[in-house]
Amino acid sequence: MKKLFVSVGIIAAGTASLQAAYAPDVNAMTASKVWSVSGTLRGFYDSNYQTTTQSKGSWGFEVSPEVDLNLALQQTELGVRYTYGMYYYQERENLGQYPIDQTHQADLWLDHAFNERWQARATDSFVIGQEPELIDPNTSVATRTDGNNVRNTANLSVNTLWTRLFSTQLAYANTFYDYQNSGTTTANLNQGASLSALLNRIEQDISLDLQWEVAPETLAFIGGMFGWADYTGNQPISFNTLTTQYYYSDTQNNNSYYVYVGIERTMLANLSFNGRVGFQYTDFYNSPESSSSTTPYADISVIYTYLPGSYAQLGFTQTQNATSQVQAQNTGQITMNQESSTTYASINHKLTPKLLGTVIGRWQHSIYNGGAYNNLSDNYYSLGLNLSYTITPHLSAEAGYNLDNVSSQIPGNDYTRNRVYMGITAAY
Numbered sequence: 001m002k003k004l005f006v007s008v009g010i011i012a013a014g015t016a017s018l019q020a021a022y023a024p025d026v027n028a029m030t031a032s033k034v035w036s037v038s039g040t041l042r043g044f045y046d047s048n049y050q051t052t053t054q055s056k057g058s059w060g061f062e063v064s065p066e067v068d069l070n071l072a073l074q075q076t077e078l079g080v081r082y083t084y085g086m087y088y089y090q091e092r093e094n095l096g097q098y099p100i101d102q103t104h105q106a107d108l109w110l111d112h113a114f115n116e117r118w119q120a121r122a123t124d125s126f127v128i129g130q131e132p133e134l135i136d137p138n139t140s141v142a143t144r145t146d147g148n149n150v151r152n153t154a155n156l157s158v159n160t161l162w163t164r165l166f167s168t169q170l171a172y173a174n175t176f177y178d179y180q181n182s183g184t185t186t187a188n189l190n191q192g193a194s195l196s197a198l199l200n201r202i203e204q205d206i207s208l209d210l211q212w213e214v215a216p217e218t219l220a221f222i223g224g225m226f227g228w229a230d231y232t233g234n235q236p237i238s239f240n241t242l243t244t245q246y247y248y249s250d251t252q253n254n255n256s257y258y259v260y261v262g263i264e265r266t267m268l269a270n271l272s273f274n275g276r277v278g279f280q281y282t283d284f285y286n287s288p289e290s291s292s293s294t295t296p297y298a299d300i301s302v303i304y305t306y307l308p309g310s311y312a313q314l315g316f317t318q319t320q321n322a323t324s325q326v327q328a329q330n331t332g333q334i335t336m337n338q339e340s341s342t343t344y345a346s347i348n349h350k351l352t353p354k355l356l357g358t359v360i361g362r363w364q365h366s367i368y369n370g371g372a373y374n375n376l377s378d379n380y381y382s383l384g385l386n387l388s389y390t391i392t393p394h395l396s397a398e399a400g401y402n403l404d405n406v407s408s409q410i411p412g413n414d415y416t417r418n419r420v421y422m423g424i425t426a427a428y
Contacts, residue, residue: 034071040064042398042423049089051132051143051404051415058091060099062423077111085129102148103129117161124154136177138321138340139364140199142380142406143415147180149195169209169221177201184235186246197235197249198324204228207258217266223276225258229322240332245288247326247334253286254336256320258297275300282320284336293369295320295339309350317342320369325410327372335371338378340364354391360384376409397424 042062048055062085069080085103093099106126113119128148132139135151157171182196207225214220233249240247260278267273280297301315318341326334344362351357364380386400404417 034069036068036427038066038068038425038427040066040423040425042421044419044421046089046417046419048415048417049091049144051406051417053412053414055415055417056091058089060087060089062087062421075113077109079107079109081105081107101130103127103131103134105129105134119159120157121159122154122156124152126150126152135179136199136322138319139380140322140338141195141324142378142413145179145181145195149180150176150178152176165213167211167213169207169211169223171205171207171209173203173205175203177203182233182235184233184237186236186239189236189239189246193237193326194233194235195324197233197237198252198326199231199322200233200249201229201231201252201322209262219264220262221264221276222261223258224260225256227256227258229254229256237326238328238334240288240328242332243288245332247288247328251286251288251334252284252322252326252336254282254284256280256282260297270305271303273300273302280320282337287334287336289333289370291333291336291370293320293336293339307350309356310348312345312347314345315343321366323366323368325368325371325373329372329374333370335368335373337369338366339369340366354389356388356390358384358386358388360386373410378409378413379407381405381407394427395424396427398422 040062042064043060044062045057045059047057049058049060050056064083064085066081066083069078071078083103083105085101085105087101087103089099089101104127106124108122108124110122111119112121127134128150129135130144130146130149132142132144135145135149153173153175155171155173157169159167159169161167178200179195181194184192184194184197205225205227207223209221209223211219211221229252231249231252236246236248237251238247239245258278258280260276262276263273265273275298277296277298277300279294281292281294283292296318298316298318300317301313303311303313305311319339320337321340323335323338326336328334342362342364344360346358346360349357360383362380362382364378366378366380368374368376368378381404383403384400385402386398388396388398390396399422400420402417402419402421404415406413406415408414
């Protein structure tokens with residue numbers, strides 16, 4: 001299970017920002033311990049720390065301590081991780097601005113086997129931050145956001161083996177978003193809606209998969225999922241000039257219905273495939289236009305461990321997601337969401353027993369649904385390069401480069417961001 005969390009963490013981390021950029025696998029340094037503590041110190045240069053079209057660069061440094069607890073019992077495995085990040089930007093202080101960003105990340109996971117047939121898994125991830133992918137991996141807003149913005153994601157699943165070949169997985173997910181940027185009223189709406197008005201929400205999903213073991217290495221399944229999104233900003237987000245009606249946050253409330261088929265297959269001891277494909281129907285039941293959309297749905301990944309300590313991962317997702325753009329067209333219809341296609345890849349390669357190289361890339365192509373931006377698109381590219389050298393079992397050094405680029409058909413949304421960093425991590 002620890003390897004799974006490390007793998008997922010690296011993919012999510014390297015595609016976002018310096019705050020979420022690649023970090024050495026601290027757990028690997030202290031794998032035999034129930035608990036561990038670590039600290040990272042980095043110096044960096046960020047060419048566009050505000051993620052705007054008119055870029056402004058800054059030197060700075062990062063301090064990031066972390067505490068981990070991993071407890072393995074006879075039928076239960078429990079893990080807790082907390083990471084604090086403090087990021088200082090010299091240019092902000094030169095401009096008389098507050099120079100420090102702070103982030104908090106807390107993760108909890110619990111696996112429990114009731115018996116040979118019943119197993120349960122619970123996870124929770126809590127984040128306070130400013131960087132786009134740290135808050136929302138779907139980059140509903142692709143720019144840095146000031147303030148203590150909150151995201152919490154909880155998941156619970158129960159796996160049941162009913163016969164030797166037939167099993168089920170029942171799962172529930174709950175994600176909460178709260179952006180600090182708020183204060184939109186009907187009097188100041190002409191200045192644009194706040195992020196809390198547009199994106200504060202609770203997303204919930206419940207799914208059931210029926211699974212068949214068609215071969216010792218192959219699990220096939222068919223499933224369905226129901227999702228509902230409640231927008232909680234309770235602020236105006238747009239104005240219909242035809243009906244002189246204000247649209248509020250809950251105009252974007254929606255229900256989604258998914259049907260899919262999938263397969264999990266271990267082709268070789270070091271090569272595995274996991275994929276599901278289907279469609280997603282979304283009903284915006286609070287919209288005055290009673291709009292809806294049907295789009296493909298997919299989640300596919302391949303992992304290949306080609307050498308001890310070296311592996312590659314390739315993945316693709318297709319889904320609908322929230323957006324911070326709601327520009328109304330002449331008919332009064334607003335933009336409701338985006339359809340996003342995301343391709344990601346990573347390679348972790350042991351260049352020597354002490355030197356690890358990592359390359360992580362991601363491309364997200366998003367098309368707007370409805371409103372003045374209907375069928376316009378955004379392209380979000382990211383690339384992360386990292387070298388980590390183990391000096392001692394408890395000390396490592398690293399250097400890296402991150403690129404983020406947003407190319408949008410909406411004027412003023414483009415930006416390019418380059419970051420380089422060097423640092424050292426101590427773990428015990």
